[in-house]
Amino acid sequence: MLDFLKTKFDQPYVKTVAYYAKMYILWIFIHYLASHVYSTYCTPKTFLGFLMSSFLTKTPHCIAARWIIVNGAMIIDNMWILIGVTAVPCLINQMIIQTTASVSTPPVQ
Numbered sequence: 001m002l003d004f005l006k007t008k009f010d011q012p013y014v015k016t017v018a019y020y021a022k023m024y025i026l027w028i029f030i031h032y033l034a035s036h037v038y039s040t041y042c043t044p045k046t047f048l049g050f051l052m053s054s055f056l057t058k059t060p061h062c063i064a065a066r067w068i069i070v071n072g073a074m075i076i077d078n079m080w081i082l083i084g085v086t087a088v089p090c091l092i093n094q095m096i097i098q099t100t101a102s103v104s105t106p107p108v109q
Contacts, residue, residue, distance in 0.1 A: 024079045031072035038065040 042062035043053045056062055 020079070020082070024076070027072050027075050027079070030068060031076060034065045034068035034072065038062060038069060041065075 042056045042059070042065065043049060044056075057066075
């Protein structure tokens with residue numbers, strides 16, 4: 001049984017899927033952290049913070065956090081597209097296999 005699993009998980013496509021899953025989780029984590037860093041350090045929740053936010057948005061750490069937020073969101077969107085583009089052909093293929101299997105087998109009497 002373990003040999004079967006080992007050979008299944010050694011397939012190149014499984015390694016590719018695992019790599020992209022790790023990248024997806026990493027970008028979600030980075031995006032989450034950057035969002036909190038930006039809201040904490042670039043837009044403080046006080047009236048003085050409101051006044052200072054126009055100056056803070058030009059600081060390097062705020063520019064970096066904003067870049068991560070914007071580009072991280074685009075990367076997460078693109079990964080959802082990648083998941084959809086990968087999953088739809090698999091589902092269609094599975095539906096075709098099930099349809100041909102049900103058509104080719106004669107009914108039991």
